[in-house]
Amino acid sequence: MNYMEKYEQWLASDCVDAATKNELEALRGNAEELADRFSGMLDFGTAGLRGVMRAGLNGMNTYTVRYATQGLADLINRCGEDAGSGVTIAFDSRNNSPEFASEAACVLAANGIHVNLFESLRPTPELSFALRETGSIAGINITASHNTKEYNGYKVYWSDGAQLPPEHAAEVSASMDKNDIFRDVRTMSREDADASGMITLLGAEMDEKYMEKVLEQSVGRRYVEQVQDTFRIIYTPFHGTGYKIVPEILKRLGMKHVLTVPEQMVIDGNFPTVKSPNPENVEGFDLAIRMAKKENVDLIIGTDPDGDRCGIVVRNGDSYETLSGNQIGVLLLDYLITARRESGTLAENAAAVKSIVSTGMAKKICEENGVTLFETLTGFKFIGEKIKEFERTGDYTFLFGFEESNGYLAGTYARDKDAMVASMLIAEMACRYKTMGMNLYEALQQLYRRYGFYRESVVSVQFSGIGAQEKMAQIMKDLRHHPPASIGLPVLRIRDYQAGEIRRLGTDASAGADAAHDENTCTRTNTSADTGAAHDEAEAPEPTGLPKSNVLYYELEDECSAVIRPSGTEPKVKLYVMAKGADASIAESRLTAIQEAGSRLLK
Template sequence: MNYRQEYEKWLASPALSEDERNELKAIANDEKEIENRFYGPLEFGTAGLRGTMYVGLHNMNRHVIRWATQGFANVIRAEGEEAMKKGVAICMDCRNHSMEFARAAACVMAGNGITVKLFESLRPTPELSFAVREYGCEAGINVTASHNPKEYNGYKVYWSDGAQLPPQHAAAIAKELEHIDIFTGVTSMDFDEAVNKGLITMLGEDCDKRFMANVMSMVNDYETVKKVADDFKLVYTPFHGCGHKLVPEALTRLGIKHLLCVPEQMVIDGNFPTVVSPNPENPEGFYLAIDLAKKNDVDFILGTDPDSDRVGIMVRNKQGEFEPVTGNQTGVLLLDYLIGAMKRAGKLPANAAALKTIVTTEMARAVAEANGLDCYDTFTGFKFMAEKMNELEGAGKNTVIFSYEESYGYMIGHYVRDKDAVTASLLLTEMAAWYYSQGMTLFDALNALFEKYGWYGEKTHNLVMPGLDGAEKMAALMKSLRETPPSEIAGVKVATYKDYSDGTARDAASGEVTKIALSGSNVLRFELCDGTHIVVRPSGTEPKIKVYILTKGANAQERDANLAKYSAWVNTLA
């Protein structure tokens, strides 16, 4: 069926509401828009689905949600009666239609005889991961597009360990979806009927209490917080999202007396009216927090994204201005602090380890190894970190105390298997208070770490390739870099080529090929003679190629010069 036939099929379907049909009629003369919406379904991957909220096969809407849930339900049913009884936990964020989509998913699961634990209202993503584990569910669904702009929504899927789906289960769902008609192939049940039959039960306060008990168990140093509580202050913003309740609760329970929340952004609103993008990676979104901090003589700002799985911080520099701390730098600060704090509290295990992704700063490895910890790399995504944690701890080899990736995600503790901005916010605040007790801001602390471990620097470039031909352009660039890789980059020779798709490393001088620990992902790594690493990979959720520069200089000036030099080369790829 071509895109025009698919469009006509949707237009004629009795499943559409009048508003949905009118939306499709409005694009009747826009061939390009019809093609964009109906050229094919959203691809179901390990991150589930993500797209813009319009009526269409290639968009996020209630019909696509039901279709995806039917595929997921088939996979759960294939696991047997016990899996169906264990059921599915379902959560949602603050976005427009998130509750509607979550209820639609719950009704399809119930229609397939699978029990559902549905959150009564929006909750942070880590609480969904926690709920799957805590209540012994077979799987989980979270309706969220994380930090994407307001037009987007998404559908994240989790397995029984509380981590996002491993590739084999994602592939099984994708295969099921090939055979399911989006309108006639879905079995659903009326919501009230499902509740009355006991197939849908609600989650809320009980889960909050259990989750927060685990979060608070991660505190290392109540005493220092108590000592500085009369003077230490911070500003917090949830960017209109799910952190609005549990993050302030955690910080208050830590002992923070002067917590200033940005009032305009404490309002739950899926339109994110005060920001262009509700992403804590984008410092411009912190403008209201900065104003509040300056008015109240605050040095530390904390912000969580709409589903409260990512957290960003800003700190006041020597000039009195606020500057962002990158995800890489925040992770290094937190890892170094946790090692020290856990030692002081007698909580650091003898075989402690840290996990990071292949695109996360090598400074993390330097911090871990200098303090006697093992440090392991994984592919990007917390499902891979969860797998590695389970593998290491199952074998009795290591106890993982900290896992992180450069895109502002941190996982601490053993009660979740996804990034967790609630726990991370708690420990970042404890860390800021500890440095405050030493007469230091986090700006001072970061510079002290550079002096101690080396002047590492990182920069991520996003080569955006939207539209119908975007996927082709992305594939063409990866093919070109794989088949005819550069012998030098910005005048510096490449020493080693690593291809994570087949798990090989090729020495540039000798041509010798060896195996590396990781394989099975479409990622290329160029390791240069000056110690710089450049990593290239397609995004798993958005139409763009991500290029990561990981470098180190003898000092800040040399580091910054390296970043500028290699960034100029990256820009030639676009």
Template sequence: MTWRETYEKWLNSPALSEEEWKELDAIRDDPKEIEDRFYAPLVFGTAGLRGIMGLGTNRMNIHVIRHATQAFAELIVAEGTEAMKRGVCVCHDCRNNGVAFAREAAAIMAANGVHVRIFESLRPTPELSFAIRHYGAEAGINVTASHNPKEYNGYKVYWSDGAQLPPQHAAEIARRMENSDIFRAPHSMDFDEAVEKGLIEWMGEETDEAFLKNVEAQAINRDVVAKVADDFRVVYTPFHGCGWKLVPEALHRLGVKHLYPVEEQMVLDGNFPTVKSPNPENPEGFYLAIDLAKKVDSDLIIGTDPDSDRIGVLARRNGEYIPITGNQMGCLLLDYIINARRAAGTMPEHPAALSTIVSTTMVQRICEMNDVHFEATFTGFKFMAEKLAEYKAKGNYEYILAFEESYGYMMGDYVRDKDAVTASMMAAEMAAYYYDRGMTLIDAIDELYKKYGFYSEETVNLFMYGVDGLGEMRALMASLRQTPPAEVGGTPVTRVRDYQTGDVVIPGLGVVEKTPIVGSNVLFFELSDGSALVVRPSGTEPKIKMYVLARGASAEEAKARKDRYAAYARSLAEKK
């Protein structure tokens, strides 16, 4: 069926409301817009679905939600009666249409005989992961687009371990969606009726409290927080999202006395009116927090994204507030947790830390120097969750921290996804520890570099939108795979790791060994100076991500190399 035929099918479907029909009828004479909305369906993967809201197969809307949920329900039903009884936990964030999408997903599940627990209002993503494990649910659904701009929404899916869906289940849902009609396949019922019949039950404060007790238990050194509490100040912003309640509560329970929320951004609003993009990776979003921090003389700024799974941190030096990158925060937390837990006598006998192949290589050095086992997985906490399950089954290691460069951190055994609530609490505890030493987190980073070596990282994003975007992304990856660069920014490439095939190639020698993990479309170019360039397509946005991982004998040399390799990465964008 062509995109025009699909458009006509939607336009003539009785499933559309009058308002929806008007939206589609309004673009009748705009073939480019019609093609963009209908040229292909959103692809269901291990992260579920994510896209711009609107009508069409290539958009997030109530019909796509119904279709995906019906396929997901059928997967659970196929697991048997007990799986249906264990049911699903459902959550949403602050985004527009979040409540409607979440309740429709719950109603579809209920109509298929799958028991549902749904949060009474928006909640952080890590609390959904916790709820799945806490209640022994079979699966979970989260209506969220994480840190994407306001135009987006998404549908994240989880399995019984609280981690995102395994690949085989995601593939089965995708297959069922492909082989069924988006309008005729879903079985639904009235949401309120399902609640009255007990098919859907609410989650609320009891679940919050159970989650927070686990968060509190991660604190290592409350004494140092109490010691500095009269002077130590923290500014917090949830960027209009889910962290607005539980993050301040976690900080108060830690013992932070002087917490200053950014009131304009404590207002729940899916339009994110005070920021261009609610992404804690972008320092420009913190302008209100910085203004407040200067007024109250704050030592630390913490920001969480709309679904409160990622955290951004700024620390003060000489009156200015400096952003801490995701890689830097991961290394700070790891070093702090190692030393604090050893001092407290709570370090596991066989500790482990996890990160990803696109994150800083500094983490490996920290682990080597502190006798901590380290492994790097593919991007995404579902892969780290698989590794944790392996550790538990074998009983060989106990993890103390898992993180990735994109500002996500996980601690404790109660979640299997990145957790900005716990990370916010631990960032505050760590900052209090350094405050007691007369240092800021920026000073602490400098201390780490002197101890472990100098590293500098940057991620270069190459966006490829629209109908041609996917083809352009595939073409660039194919080109780099077939004709790898001999050098990057003037520095020779010494090895190429192709994580899709598992081949490790030395230029001139060919394949010399295999990668320890295989099966992801990632190219890793090792350079002669110990730096690297890693390239992969994004799993949630139409872009190629290029990770510059630089090393040097000094901070200046590491940064200079990073800048040079980032310029090379940007030059690839110009050649596309």
């Protein structure tokens, strides 16, 4: 069917409620809007679904949630006896999240699959823990993480607590392609599902088990005890799921002075006090900083609506400094190594894991401390897979995993990033440095002096309209056919994760880049297929050792790098820049040069 036929199908269906039909009827004659809503379904990938809440195939609504859940039910029922393990469902504070969670539960119940449904909103990492604790075959979380209020999403997890692996995501997607969105979806009323005993509610008992596991990851209660009478902290959940659990964990840790931002402790899917409920954005902390100045607070912690990302602001003298996701990551990595070594609990085979777009400083820290570092593709599910591999082989003991986008995990009780455990570790780490007469900003400068000065940034280029995906695909195609010889600094090697290979640029290309180089240089060279010589490769390609993914990683001179990848959840292409220098000014100069040159590649 074309998009107009699909549109008319929705209007004619007895399954569609009156409010949805009224919304769609109001769009009649708006060809562009209807084409956007009905030309294709929201893509179902390893991250599930994410989109604007609106009627139509390309929106998050009751019918697309049911449709995806039927695809998941088909997969689960093909698993035989394991299907009896059931599914655990959680949801966040977004508008319609409780309703979407209930709809998913009713579809599963109608397909004979038992559901463990949280009675109210819970953080994402608690879902990851709970499905492992209950022995569920899968989990569903209704959340769009840190996106703006218009969005919602549908994340699927598998039995290990990590996000759905690619092969299972493909099976769900294939079922959806085969099924009709109305005719082939089985559901029942919530009343009937409850009466049938197919839904079990989860609540405070699971919270206790989860918090117990989080608190087991503490390595610094002794530091908290030394400064608990004077150390002051502000916490904000940005209107989301951390509002109960983070303050309770900090209290149990021994923190005596935990303040909260009253306006942001209100559960509200419109996120009225922030432009975006993302702890990476400084503006979200405005209310907390204002409060901190009045209350003489040492540290501010903020978590996003679904409780998997964590950001901080640190008092440094008379000012408050925001630390990036990378900076928090290296502080935590160094802290965990140091604290565990001091307490004699650092495993000889300790291993840390980070994504390829996260700071190279982690490698230096691990090298100097005898910890093995592994890199994965972007997406915390890959860190979860590494934990599973470590447990299977026994070769390594997982210490810590992080991504530059403010995602952290210590411990193996969950397989997704956890802002609850991160908040706890950050608080006790700050207490440790306070016992040494330092704040976290000063501690970071100390790490730079020890390991080298690193700087990072992310540039996002947004695309819109029906042709957005095609534009993004063309940019990646052009970069592969005409690879740059310089991006602010000469390119030494290119890791093409889609091709699964690492290519070293030939001496001709590198020499050309050196000759033309200045701070803002971005020169391209043709591939050997185009010229036969200009991009002469000095040696055979090496394998990347990671799964295939549409990512280009440019290793530059002076231990700098640039990474280009399309976003997996939004119509944007991201440029990740990582620079290093002998001092801060050199690192910042290189960062600027790479960022400016790399940005031009995306236009």
